[in-house]
Amino acid sequence: MQMILFQMNQQHFLISADSVEEVIDTVKITDVPLAPRWIEGLINLRGTVLTVVNLSRLIGMDTAAENRNILIMKQNDERKGLLIEEVIEVIDIQEEDIQLNATEKFDYYSGIVKFKDQIANIITVNHLIFD
Template structure:
């Protein structure tokens, strides 16, 4: 399966490419008063208003101010953006490469993949952001 490898706060994460419609550079985000702490605000993406979610806040990890990319997620007709630090590359990951842990740190971490030079957590936030 194809997965997008991205970096946040000097750690690596993977997300299914099937859930991502596109990757865009961070643009002006309009804050939303009284929104949940993980809602960063709204953007105008080619005439469509998209809610932007801070993935660091959703995963409860330290956030960074160097957020350069937004992963535009899709679920049927709904679209939401995940604010991340930086997309590294798109990789083909085999099911055998995924290691599952019995004690997951977060309900959003579904496993890990070990590479020769790094380890990446597999993130699945689709249910949380669209429900």
């Protein structure tokens, strides 16, 4: 399966490419007053207004000094942006390479993959940003 490898706060994460419509460079984000802390704001993507979620705030990490990319997430007909630090590459991961995490503390982690002398957490956030 294809996954997008990205970095946040010197940690590596993987997210399924099936849930991502496209990757864009960060654009001007308009603040939304009284929005939850993890809502970064709104963007205009080719005439469509999208909500942008700050992933680091959503999962309780320190916010990066600079966020370079937005993953345009899709679920059915709905789309939202996911603000991340930086996409590294798109890679193929085999099912057998995924080691499941036994913790129930965080419902957005769905496993761990070891490769290239590093570890990447697989995250699934659609249920958090689209509900």
